[in-house]
Amino acid sequence: MKAIVCKERNQLKAVELPEPVLAPGSAEAIVSIRRIGICGTDLHAYRGNQPFFTYPRVLGHELSGIVEQVGDQVRGLRPGDQVAVIPYLECGACIACRNGKTNCCTNMQVLGVHTDGGMRERIAVPADHLLVTDGLTLDQAAILEPLSIGAHAVRRSGLRQGETVLVIGAGPIGLGVMLLAKRAGARVIAMDIHDERLDFCGRWARTDHTMNGLHSPVEQLEALTGGELPTVVFDATGNARSMTTAFSYAAHGGRLVYVGLVKADITFSDPDFHKRELTLLGSRNATREDFEQVMAAFREGLVDAEAFITHRAPFDEVIERFEDWLKPESKVIKAVVELE
Template structure:
């Protein structure tokens, strides 16, 4: 079968590889769609933490069950499924407390182990969700949207709260969409005017703020000087993550959704005088996937316009560099097999 390997920084190669064999508790999935994630792009550029080469990338996966043994989930050959790519141990303190998304031994498919840039992959049955009623495209974007949904759930967002989401990439857009879904008043911040336009059109945010045009003053004006009570930073940019402390209301929460390969420092008096709550949000749980699935199935999330670029699997390598360029205006690229 065919696969694409990231052999080293900036180098992808189409190769022939052996097909997977079935093991107990697993299923063989024939991959049909692969969403391209920021993680894939960061790994390709050499900026992804906890990453080694060579690696088969790809963790936003939709496919069809090719082969499966007896299981208690009712899955069978021919079922369309989404892959939950976070392989947890089930034994550590996080797993025992139901926080499988931050397992101490976490291995993410396509990051810490080989992923879905190939025609078939084996996955534990426990990490498959049947997506009856969804398209393959909708199935593939459940994973990135679930990261946004998890961040919103982690924030304990209340209806009618004022929320700021910094970063209008796919993850930030997912945060915006599910903050709106939860009834919040949402402000989007980014450095790109076209991305801010997309936030208004796709996520239906209430206001936008340009991050390089006196954002503090703009936020103060939009909130009568109170500032947002919940701020999500989905940039993965150290400077933005540092500056975000200044945008949170007194008594508010700051949630880091993006990951950066750097240290973050903050001014402790500002942190204390606000009695600010700082949270990290990592990955997602099956509960988040099912929440997103129902939202998409119910027509509450527009997947069609979320996907802006496409390529067949055999031609993906030729498109990959262009997807990194801002002028390509990529929101979500989708690979079809």
């Protein structure tokens, strides 16, 4: 079968891989991949900036498709079912897994990062990592994963209805945080350095306010909050400078949630951190509960997948399109690869 491998930095190659096979007594299913979302992880891996990554690697973890075969031990799943993939393969035995935090398993294997992903025609996946997506389109099912990261960050923050939230970064993950924070009843402020992206936040995520971070951000936030600043700040930039500066945007007693990931050290002023009694949280991946929250948001009509997906390419054109998707002038929000 056809597949695309990231051989090394800045190099994708079309290859032929063996077909997946289910062993006797298997609890896996073989999925025919129909949609592959391209995300920041894929782009960073391609450029050599992704932590926890080794080459060569089949990319792709934002996946939807159709079940072709199911193993002998699989229940509740049939050939022909449309599914989305939960790409975080946890061990089930470590301290995180035993405490229900499978999203940060100590032995985590994320498809397309630690182990080969879904940028291929078919893949075998543990059946308990598949979600039947009846009533959703293949496009909607493919973008469940990035939006679920936003849902997890919102849940991780302990967000309460009526709180004022700042979301820094208007990429796909930040947009998901904005949308799910609004769904949870927050007043949401979006910050980015690109006015066009900020306009999209207002239309797509229905944010209450937008602000350009290049223009006196603290003063803007004080004006919007009566001088008190937001009680929850999410940084979804994956940018070390932004993540460092984000400490100054949170209210006394507030929470700062790092949703983005950067291959760098972050430092902060301990006196200021202590004075404000801030809570610093990391938010990694998502759980089935978060996927189900996003599915509910789709069914409530809150998510415009058509506007979110700005670029498309057939599987055979991915390699030639990939470099273009990296360019700021391409204005990519979400690129999706199509297989039929």
